[in-house]
Amino acid sequence: MSEIDFFDARLVDGTGTIITLDNGDVDDISINYSQGAGVRALCNGSWGFTSVEGKFDLKNVIKSAKELSIQMNSYSPAEKIELAPVEAPVVRNAPVTKINPKDVSIEEKVELLKEIEKHARVDGVKSTNVMYAESEMIFRYCNSEGVECEYETIRTGFAVTAVAAENNKYQVGRESRFGVCGYELFDDHNAYHLAESAGKTAVELLSAENSPAGNLPVILDQELAGVFVHEAVGHASEADLVLEGNSILKDKRGESIASPLVNVIDDPTLHEYGYFPFDAEGVQSRKNTIIKDGILNSYLHSRETANKLGGIPGNFRTQGYSLPVVRMSNTYIDNGESGFEEMLEEMKSGVYLMGSRGGQVNTGEGIFQFNAEKGYLIENGEMTTLLKNVSLSGKTLEILKNVEMVGNDLKMHSGRCGKSGQLVPVADGSPHIMISKALVGGV
Structure with missing residues (x-):
C-alpha cells in the first residue's frame, strides 16, 4: 500500500x-x-x-x-x-x-x-x-x-x-x-x-397584529441575530463552500464586508452545545475570528481547504462515523457597547424581532429569509403593539453593512445544524443588534 x-x-x-x-x-x-x-x-x-x-x-x-x-x-x-x-x-x-x-x-x-x-x-x-x-x-x-x-x-x-x-x-x-x-x-x-x-x-x-411590511429599521434579539450569523454568515465562511464557488464571501478575505462594529467568532472551545476539544481530523480546537471589526478575517477550514486557501484547520466535523465536512461549532456576534434601551431611544420607530421559526439562506447568492417567533412595533422609542407573522429577509452583505449598534448582552442558543445530510450539535448567539434598514414582511 x-x-x-x-x-x-x-x-x-x-x-x-x-x-x-x-x-x-x-x-x-x-x-x-x-x-x-x-x-x-x-x-x-x-x-x-x-x-x-x-x-x-x-x-x-x-x-x-x-x-x-x-x-x-x-x-x-x-x-x-x-x-x-x-x-x-x-x-x-x-x-x-x-x-x-x-x-x-x-x-x-x-x-x-x-x-x-x-x-x-x-x-x-x-x-x-x-x-x-x-x-x-x-x-x-x-x-x-x-x-x-x-x-x-x-x-x-x-x-x-x-x-x-x-x-x-x-x-x-x-x-x-x-x-x-x-x-x-x-x-x-x-x-x-x-x-x-x-x-x-x-x-x-x-x-397579536400582523407585522407591517417594507424596508424598516429593526432590532434583532439575541436568538434571531444568532440565527442570522449562523445561517447567513457562518455557512458562507465554510471553506468547502468557498472552494465550490457557493459562497458570497469567496475572494473577500481582507475586505470590509460589515460595519466596523461587527465581530463574528466561531469557538469550539466554549462549553456550549457545539463544543469539541479536537475536530474530526484530530486538530486542536481553537477560537476563530471570522469577521474582525467588519473585515473578513478567516474562513473555517479542514486540513485540505486550509492548505488550498491558506488558513488554519480545526472545523472538520461529522455526525457519528459519516464522512466529515467543514462545519461551524459555537458561532456568535461578539459583544459591543450599546444597551438595549439605548437602541430603542436611537431608533425611535421601527420593528423589534424576537425568536426564530426557521427560514432559508442561499450562501452563493448571499440572500436569506428568516421567520421571527414574534415582534413588537417600536414607536417613540418604546415597544408597543405585539406582532405575529414577522419575517426578515435581504442580502447578507447589505444587512452586515447596515448594523448601526451592537449590544452588550450576548446570549447563546443551542440546536443542531444540517449539512450534507448530517446533523451536528451547534450553538449560535449574539447581543441585540440594531440595523438601519431591512426588509420586514408580514401576512
Whole structure:
C-alpha cells in the first residue's frame, strides 16, 4: 500500500436516550447504542472512504478505504492533495458533568417532563409536546502520522412546545435548552418558567397584529441575530463552500464586508452545545475570528481547504462515523457597547424581532429569509403593539453593512445544524443588534 499518502480513522461509541410526551402522555422512550468507525485514505488526489457499524476489525476497514482511494486514483486521477500540517491535540479544560443522566431513573425523568408539561398548559393552550434528550459519546481518532487521541462528552437537553387555538386560529410557543452537561441542566435553567413562557407566547400571539411590511429599521434579539450569523454568515465562511464557488464571501478575505462594529467568532472551545476539544481530523480546537471589526478575517477550514486557501484547520466535523465536512461549532456576534434601551431611544420607530421559526439562506447568492417567533412595533422609542407573522429577509452583505449598534448582552442558543445530510450539535448567539434598514414582511 505504498501508494497511499495518508489515512485516518474515527471511532465512535455512544448511547442516547430520547423521551417524548404528547399532551402529557408518554409518546416514546427510546434508548439507542451506536458503535462504528469511519476511515479515509488519500492516494494522490483521490479520497477513499469506508464506514462500518457494530463490531469490526479496524485493520480491515483501513485496508478497504486504501483500496478504494487507489481505485479512484487509477480510474480518475486528480491533482495531488496536500494537507496542512498539524500537531497532536491536547484535551484540556473539558466540561465537567455534575450529575450523570444515567444516575437518574427513566421514571424520574418522565415525572419531571410531566411537570414541565403542566406548566406549559396555561389557559388557552390546546396541545403540548415535551422532549428530553441525552447522549454519552466517546470519540477516538488516529491517523497514519501517528496522532492518537480521544475524548468523551455528555449532552443533555429538553424542548417544550405549546399550541394555542381560538376560532380556528393557531399559534405556537417554544422553548428549549441543550448543553454539554449532565442532568444539572435542570438546576441551571428554570424549566417550569420556560414552559410557562412557551404557553403564554402561544396564547398572546392569538391576539397579536400582523407585522407591517417594507424596508424598516429593526432590532434583532439575541436568538434571531444568532440565527442570522449562523445561517447567513457562518455557512458562507465554510471553506468547502468557498472552494465550490457557493459562497458570497469567496475572494473577500481582507475586505470590509460589515460595519466596523461587527465581530463574528466561531469557538469550539466554549462549553456550549457545539463544543469539541479536537475536530474530526484530530486538530486542536481553537477560537476563530471570522469577521474582525467588519473585515473578513478567516474562513473555517479542514486540513485540505486550509492548505488550498491558506488558513488554519480545526472545523472538520461529522455526525457519528459519516464522512466529515467543514462545519461551524459555537458561532456568535461578539459583544459591543450599546444597551438595549439605548437602541430603542436611537431608533425611535421601527420593528423589534424576537425568536426564530426557521427560514432559508442561499450562501452563493448571499440572500436569506428568516421567520421571527414574534415582534413588537417600536414607536417613540418604546415597544408597543405585539406582532405575529414577522419575517426578515435581504442580502447578507447589505444587512452586515447596515448594523448601526451592537449590544452588550450576548446570549447563546443551542440546536443542531444540517449539512450534507448530517446533523451536528451547534450553538449560535449574539447581543441585540440594531440595523438601519431591512426588509420586514408580514401576512
